[in-house]
Amino acid sequence: MAKILEVKDLVTKFYTLDGVVNAVNGVSFDLEEGETLAIVGESGSGKSVTMMSLLGLIPMPPGKIEGGTAHFTGVGGRHDLLQMTPEELREVRGGQIGFVFQDPISTLNPILTIGEQIAETLTRHKGMTKDEARKHTIKLLGQVGIPDPELRYKAYPFQFSGGMRQRVVIAIAIACTPQIIIADEPTTALDVTVQAQIVELFKQLREALDVAVIWITHDLGVVAGIAERVLVMYGGRPAEIASVDDLYERPQHPYTLGLLGALPRLDARESKRLVSIQGAPPDLLLPLQHCPFAWRCDFAFERCWQEIPSLITVGERHETSCFYDLEKGAPRDV
Amino acid sequence: MADNTTPKTVDSLLDTEKTFKDRVTYFGRFLWRDRSGVIGLIVFLIVVFAAVFAPMITDQSPLDQDLRSSKMPPAWQEEGDWAHPFGTDSLGKDIFSRVLYGARVSLMVGLFGVLIAGTLGMIVGAIAGYAGGRLDAAIMSGVNLILSLPYLLFVVFIAAVLGRSLLNVILIFGITDAPIFARVTRGEVLRIRESGYVESAVSAGARWPRILFDHILPNLLGPLITLATFEMSRMIFYEAGLGFLGLSVPPNEYPTWGNMLAAGRKYMTSYPWMASFPGLAIMFTSLGMNLLGDWLRDVLDPRMRRSRK
Amino acid sequence: MHRYLFSKLAQSLLLLFGVLFLVFMMVRVTGDPAALMMPRESSPEQIEAFREELGFNDPLMTQFGRFIVEAIQGDFGNSLHFKTPALPLVVERLGATVELAVAGLLMAMIFGIPIGLIGGFTPGGLTDNIGRFIALMGQSIPNFWLGLMMILYFGVELGWFPTFGRDTWHSVVMPAFVLGLPVLGQIVRLTRSAVLEIRGEDFIRTAHSKGLEPKTIYTKHVLRNVAIPLVSVIGVQFGYMLGGSIYIEAIFSWPGMGGLLEQSIGWRDFPLVQAIAVFTSVIVLALNIVTDMAYSIIDPRIRYGR
Numbered sequence: 001m002a003k004i005l006e007v008k009d010l011v012t013k014f015y016t017l018d019g020v021v022n023a024v025n026g027v028s029f030d031l032e033e034g035e036t037l038a039i040v041g042e043s044g045s046g047k048s049v050t051m052m053s054l055l056g057l058i059p060m061p062p063g064k065i066e067g068g069t070a071h072f073t074g075v076g077g078r079h080d081l082l083q084m085t086p087e088e089l090r091e092v093r094g095g096q097i098g099f100v101f102q103d104p105i106s107t108l109n110p111i112l113t114i115g116e117q118i119a120e121t122l123t124r125h126k127g128m129t130k131d132e133a134r135k136h137t138i139k140l141l142g143q144v145g146i147p148d149p150e151l152r153y154k155a156y157p158f159q160f161s162g163g164m165r166q167r168v169v170i171a172i173a174i175a176c177t178p179q180i181i182i183a184d185e186p187t188t189a190l191d192v193t194v195q196a197q198i199v200e201l202f203k204q205l206r207e208a209l210d211v212a213v214i215w216i217t218h219d220l221g222v223v224a225g226i227a228e229r230v231l232v233m234y235g236g237r238p239a240e241i242a243s244v245d246d247l248y249e250r251p252q253h254p255y256t257l258g259l260l261g262a263l264p265r266l267d268a269r270e271s272k273r274l275v276s277i278q279g280a281p282p283d284l285l286l287p288l289q290h291c292p293f294a295w296r297c298d299f300a301f302e303r304c305w306q307e308i309p310s311l312i313t314v315g316e317r318h319e320t321s322c323f324y325d326l327e328k329g330a331p332r333d334v
Numbered sequence: 335m336a337d338n339t340t341p342k343t344v345d346s347l348l349d350t351e352k353t354f355k356d357r358v359t360y361f362g363r364f365l366w367r368d369r370s371g372v373i374g375l376i377v378f379l380i381v382v383f384a385a386v387f388a389p390m391i392t393d394q395s396p397l398d399q400d401l402r403s404s405k406m407p408p409a410w411q412e413e414g415d416w417a418h419p420f421g422t423d424s425l426g427k428d429i430f431s432r433v434l435y436g437a438r439v440s441l442m443v444g445l446f447g448v449l450i451a452g453t454l455g456m457i458v459g460a461i462a463g464y465a466g467g468r469l470d471a472a473i474m475s476g477v478n479l480i481l482s483l484p485y486l487l488f489v490v491f492i493a494a495v496l497g498r499s500l501l502n503v504i505l506i507f508g509i510t511d512a513p514i515f516a517r518v519t520r521g522e523v524l525r526i527r528e529s530g531y532v533e534s535a536v537s538a539g540a541r542w543p544r545i546l547f548d549h550i551l552p553n554l555l556g557p558l559i560t561l562a563t564f565e566m567s568r569m570i571f572y573e574a575g576l577g578f579l580g581l582s583v584p585p586n587e588y589p590t591w592g593n594m595l596a597a598g599r600k601y602m603t604s605y606p607w608m609a610s611f612p613g614l615a616i617m618f619t620s621l622g623m624n625l626l627g628d629w630l631r632d633v634l635d636p637r638m639r640r641s642r643k
Numbered sequence: 644m645h646r647y648l649f650s651k652l653a654q655s656l657l658l659l660f661g662v663l664f665l666v667f668m669m670v671r672v673t674g675d676p677a678a679l680m681m682p683r684e685s686s687p688e689q690i691e692a693f694r695e696e697l698g699f700n701d702p703l704m705t706q707f708g709r710f711i712v713e714a715i716q717g718d719f720g721n722s723l724h725f726k727t728p729a730l731p732l733v734v735e736r737l738g739a740t741v742e743l744a745v746a747g748l749l750m751a752m753i754f755g756i757p758i759g760l761i762g763g764f765t766p767g768g769l770t771d772n773i774g775r776f777i778a779l780m781g782q783s784i785p786n787f788w789l790g791l792m793m794i795l796y797f798g799v800e801l802g803w804f805p806t807f808g809r810d811t812w813h814s815v816v817m818p819a820f821v822l823g824l825p826v827l828g829q830i831v832r833l834t835r836s837a838v839l840e841i842r843g844e845d846f847i848r849t850a851h852s853k854g855l856e857p858k859t860i861y862t863k864h865v866l867r868n869v870a871i872p873l874v875s876v877i878g879v880q881f882g883y884m885l886g887g888s889i890y891i892e893a894i895f896s897w898p899g900m901g902g903l904l905e906q907s908i909g910w911r912d913f914p915l916v917q918a919i920a921v922f923t924s925v926i927v928l929a930l931n932i933v934t935d936m937a938y939s940i941i942d943p944r945i946r947y948g949r
Contacts, residue, residue, distance in 0.1 A: 057851060094854030101852075106845035109864055111871070111943055120863075121853045156943045172853065475654070479661045484886020484927050487904070488665070491920055494908045495669050495679065571785055575890060578787050579905060595788060599894075602791055603799055613788030620783035 003073065004179055004212060005031035010068035010082075012046075012053040015061070019285040023049040025236035025292075026068070028311060031180065036206060036213040038227035038244075040220060040259070044281050046236035047216050051182050054081050055097060056089045072097075074179060095125035098173030100183040104165035108157040114168045115141075115153030118175055125176045140171045143208075145201060163194035167201065174205060184216045199225050220259055224248070229317070232256050235282040235292025238311060242318040250327070252320040254297045291323070299324040301331060371629020377622025385437035392428070394418070396435040396589045400426035408607050421607045423597060429608065432589035433615050439583065439590040440619065443504055443573045444566035450508025452562055455515025456554070462516065463523030474520065477513040485510065489572060493581040500583050503576060507569045518561050522554050556634035560627055567623035574616050591616050647945070651935055655928045660711075662924045666917050667710050671703075680723060680913045719918035724910045729918035733900055737926075739809055740899030743891070744884040746815045747823030752877065755830030760869075762831065763838020764861075774831045781828025787890040790821045794894065807896035818895040822888060826880045833876050837869040844868075871942050878934025882927040 012024040024046045031037050041047040052058045054070045070081040074096040081089070093099075101107045109117060118140060119133035128136065134153065141149035144167040157165055166186065173181050183202070187195040203226060206213055215226060223230055223244065230247045232239040232255060240253040251257050258277040279296030291297070294304045301324070309321040312332075325332045384391065394417070404426035409416045420429035462473040489510055496502045526532060526549070535549055570591075576582040577592015578599070591612040598609030670676045677694035678685075685693075694700055697720070698709065713719070719729040762771035797817060798806035804817050841847065842865060850860045892902035900919055907915040939945040 055852070057848065090854040090856070092854065093852055099849070099852040101845065101849060103845065107849045109846040109850070109868070111867060111941070112863070120855065120859070124853065124855055124859075158944055169849075172849075475657070476661075479658050482658065482882075482928065482931055483662060484883065484923055486883075486887040486889060487920055487923055490889060490904065490908065491666075491916060492669060494911075494916065495672060495913075567783075574785055575787060578890065579893070579908065581908070595785075595791075599791060602795055606795055609788070609791055613785060613792070616785045616788065617783055620785070621779065624779060624783050 001032040001035070003030050004033050005073075006069075006071045007050075007054070008069050010050060010053065010070065011066045012049055012058070012063060013066055014058075014063050020287075021284045022286075022288055023236055023284060024053065025288045026308075026310075027233065027236070027238050028068075029231050029238065029241055031212055031214065033179070034206070034210045034212055036215060036226060036228045038215045038217060038223040038230045039233060040217060040223055040230055041233035042218055042281060044235075044284060045233040047233050048184050049236075050233070051184065051214060051216065055093050055182075056084075056086065057093075091125075094121050094178075095176050096178050096180070098176070098178040098181045100166070100169050100173045100181060100186045102185040103189040104162060104169050105157065107169055108165060110157055113154050113156055114160070115155075118168065118172050121172060121175045137171075137175070140175055141168075143174075143205070144168070144171045145197075146171075162190050163197060166190060166194075166198055170198075170201065170205070174209060174211070177209060178211060180212045180214060182214045182216070185218070186215070187222060188217070188219070195222070202226060232259070235288070236284065237288070237292055237308070238319075238321055239293065240318075240320040240322075241311070242315070242320075246315060246318050250315070250318075252314050252318070252326055253293075253322045254299050254324065254326065255293050257326065258296075291321075297324075299326070303331065368629055368633075370625050371633070374622045374625030374627070374629055377618060378626055381437055381619050381622065382441065384434045385441050388431065388434040388438065391434060392431040394428035394431040396427060396432040397586070398427060402426065405601075405605050407605070408611075420611045421605075423594070423608050424601060424605075427589075429594070429611055432594060433591070433611055436589045436591045436594060436612065436615065437619075439500065439588055440570045440573060440616075443500070443507065444569045446504045447507035447511065447569040448562045448566045450504070451511035451565065452515050452558065454508065454512040455517075456519045456558065458512065459516035459519025459521075460523050460554075463520035463527065470520070473516070477516050480510070480513045481517070486572075486575070489576070490579065490581065493576050493579075498581060498584050500588070503573055503582055507572065511565055511569065514565065515558065515561065518557055519554060522557055523550070526550055526553050560631040560634055563623055563627035563630055567620050567627065570616065570619055570623075574612075647939065648932075648936065651932055655932055658928055659925065662921060663711060663714055664707075666920050667707055670913050670917065675699075676913070680911055682911070714921060719921070720914040722907070722915040722918075723912040724907065724915065725912075729914045730922065732915065733903065733918050733922050736898060736900045736903050737922075739897060740885060740888055740892070740901060742809075743815060743818055743822060743888055743897060743899055744881060746819035747826065747884055748877070748881050749823075750819055751823040751826040751830050751880070755827045756834055756873070759831040759834025760838060760866075762835040763842070763869075766835075766839060771835070774835065778828035778831045781824045781826075784824070786821050786825065787894060789824070790818070790891055790894040793817050793821060809898055814895075814897075818891045818897055822884055822891045826884065829876060829880060830873070833872060834869060837872050838865065841865050841868045867941075871938070874937050874941055875934060878930060878937070882930045882934075885930070886923050886927055 007030070008028045010024055010027045014021040014023055027046070027050050029037070039047045039050070049058060053063065053065050065082055068082065071078050072081050072092065074092060079088075081092070084092070108114065115134065115137050118137045119128075119130070122128045122133040122136055123130065126133075138149045138153055141152060146152055146164060146167055157168070160168065170186075173183075186202075187198050190198065199222065202213065202215075205211070213226075215223070217223060227244050229241065229243050231241045232247070232253065234255050239255045240247065240251065242250075242252075247256060248260065251260060255277070277296050282292045282295070288308060290306060291300070291304045291309050294300045297304065303323045307323075309323050311319040311321045313319050323331055400422070403415075403418065403422055404424055406418055406422045407414045408421045409419045414421060418428045418430065420433060422428055423432070458473060458477070462470045462477075489506060492506050492510075493502065496506070532549055573582055573590065574592035574595060577590045577594075578596045580593070580596055582592045583590050584593075594612035595609050598605075598607075598612070601608050670679065675690075675694075677690050677697065677699050681690050681693055698706060701709075717730050721727060722729045722732055725732060758770060758774040758777070762768075762774040765771060794806045794817070797803050805811070805814050806817075808814055847860065847864060850864045887901075888897075888899060889901035889904050891897065892899045893905040896902065900923060904916065904919050907913075907919065
């Protein structure tokens with residue numbers, strides 16, 4: 001399968017009054033056509049910042065992209081997103097890469113009709129007339145499961161429930177048939193039952209549109225439901241990248257292990273205590289000089305404190321950035 | 335320099351010795367960052383100082399008429415004299431001392447006016463916010479009635495009816511400004527009620543007086559102090575306005591900036607200083623208090639506090 | 644929508660009733676309205692005769708009832724000074740005050756909104772700092788004093804503008820400026836903070852994520868949302884200007900209702916003062932209703948009666 005997004009060594013920092021925040025410290029991953037990749041991590045792991053910096057959606061003072069490349073193969077060929085001008089990026093955003101954000105009530109403009117908010121991407125990127133955009137929007141509303149789309153076109157966001165609003169946001173994202181949809185915690189703000197509906201909707205849409213999805217979340221449970229591959233991030237670094245099965249069956253990074261252990265499971269025979277990972281998240285104000293997880297890692301040894309581990313291949317499309325081999329129970333000889 | 339290889343301990347954090355120079359620079363930086371607030375505070379203190387120490391600053395009495403030295407210009411102009419630094423008015427009263435003594439009236443009006451308005455308003459607003467329901471609606475419609483009317487008009491009307499005295503002025507302001515305090519208090523009480531911590535304090539077994547003093551009052555104080563600063567500035571303004579119309583304290587009893595302006599108005603073209611100085615005094619005071627109020631608002635708002643550090 | 648309007652109207656009528664009550668009571672609060680209205684040197688017999696004439700000896704409820712009934716018909720008695728019906732004297736002055744208020748508001752909006760917008764889009768920049776300085780000044784400078792100063796310099800010394808009366812279009816410039824300056828300050832502050840707040844909202848990030856042109860984002864998404872609180876503030880400020888123009892009109896000898904108020908206070912012409920108070924309140928209340936309506940048109944959340 002062809003790769004449509006190739007990110008290499010992305011470094012993003014924020015220059016704030018309190019110091020330099022090292023939000024992203026060298027992240028690399030690939031995305032193939034039509035593939036669903038989940039980016040998992042705790043708050044502050046850099047998962048959102050990574051994707052937002054690629055598309056120029058972080059505030060540029062104080063944010064600054066200081067390294068890396070991000071080759072996107074879109075309609076106009078293969079180009080590095082990080083080298084694009086703002087105008088070029090504006091073509092990509094919305095037109096070739098769509099977004100779904102976390103909280104649908106604040107994501108939508110409260111004083112515009114939802115129809116208008118969907119239609120404006122169509123007129124902007126597809127050059128449709130207002131009438132064409134309107135008809136297409138109504139079709140889209142039907143596609144995302146909103147009943148009575150002709151009536152609802154003129155409705156305002158406050159007249160919808162949370163789940164319906166998120167469907168509207170999804171409609172905006174898919175409106176211009178993008179190649180990638182970036183969903184940043186799309187179900188976190190929704191009720192659990194609604195969550196399931198939205199995940200279902202995503203699955204249907206990616207079937208129908210053959211679109212690649214990057215699903216950012218901190219919830220491993222949702223990952224299992226929708227992802228094909230997973231990128232686990234910690235402290236602005238990629239901890240592990242693998243297919244969902246490989247990740248759950250053969251985790252290679254102590255952090256992943258910790259995350260999996262912390263998952264409450266319905267099928268647990270005996271009541272097991274939830275294992276939480278000891279320690280606290282890393283302080284991003286300090287420049288990274290070693291493995292960010294070393295503080296909290298049960299398996300850390302001297303090397304972990306002296307170098308930053310880079311990604312090494314440990315299986316088919318399975319990489320990890322750890323000096324310790326969990327399966328062998330000993331440091332790797334790399 | 336912090337480094338990541340050695341685990342941090344609490345002791346190492348306390349290790350840094352703060353020298354005197356460090357403290358001074360820290361304080362200096364604090365002053366500079368909030369310089370507008372500091373300026374406001376200084377101005378306010380100057381005004382208070384002038385009011386309190388007026389008799390020691392000038393030996394002229396603000397009420398003595400001396401027709402021989404009437405209409406003298408400020409000291410730095412010809413025919414001026416440093417005995418009367420700001421000149422004299424049409425009856426020979428020294429303007430400088432009148433400005434200083436006038437500060438007393440303005441401050442008193444502001445202070446007591448705000449005290450009355452604040453107390454009244456706080457009680458009414460707290461009741462409305464706490465009781466909720468119909469009582470709240472009834473109180474608030476009364477409050478909104480008073481607030482939606484042309485304020486100035488009614489202040490002037492009432493002052494015209496009640497007659498001229500300092501007490502009347504203070505009472506008028508105290509009562510007519512209470513609605514604003516009521517509205518703000520009610521808003522804050524509602525907000526505090528909605529937020530969880532009163533509930534958690536109650537469920538943790540805290541008793542009422544403690545809840546009131548530890549939780550509710552501190553949160554009310556911030557916005558109310560800020561409001562009080564602005565309203566005090568406004569009252570000084572309005573007192574001057576009333577004086578300008580001749581509705582404040584009669585000029586022979588006491589100098590107020592307002593009635594100085596009224597008196598000076600007639601002589602604007604020939605002896606402009608008579609009205610200029612009281613006007614400048616009002617502006618100076620107002621400016622200082624507005625700056626102070628802005629700064630207080632930023633500092634006392636708990637949400638802002640975090641990002642200011 | 645209609646229900647909202649209706650309830651607003653009902654509220655306003657209630658408010659108006661409250662105003663009439665206030666006005667009625669104020670004159671009687673000293674105990675003897677007749678003594679209040681007669682010149683101080685009047686003899687007790689003159690005061691008594693006056694009291695009879697104006698019906699102050701009747702029971703309070705009767706007086707109040709009569710007052711309400713007459714007020715609805717627009718009868719506020721005769722002005723003591725002019726000896727003619729009070730209300731028409733006020734109404735004929737309405738035009739001048741409205742003209743002044745409109746001019747002041749326009750001035751405040753034309754300068755205030757752009758400065759506030761620029762300040763919001765480039766906080767900390769030069770325009771922003773100038774704007775905030777102007778806002779502070781507008782709030783702190785006593786407008787009556789400013790009026791006097793401006794008359795002195797621009798009117799007398801430089802002779803650019805006439806210093807009193809309402810003759811040519813020049814006449815309105817200085818008073819409008821002085822009246823509108825605090826409003827200018829308010830508008831700058833509000834616009835600036837609204838712009839800043841809205842720019843930080845999530846839906847602006849969404850607008851960026853759609854790849855929309857910056858121009859579209861600013862006009863359609865930011866400005867339209869800024870307009871909401873702005874309309875409200877403009878309505879309120881206009882009401883203040885209409886009701887609070889007394890000082891400006893007095894200083895500039897502007898023939899409006901405020902100037903009449905100042906004079907009638909001097910003459911102790913309370914029927915006239917009453918008429919002015921009630922009439923101005925009616926206008927301000929009507930203005931509030933109009934502002935609310937405009938607000939509900941702009942903000943769909945209000946329209947659909949949340």
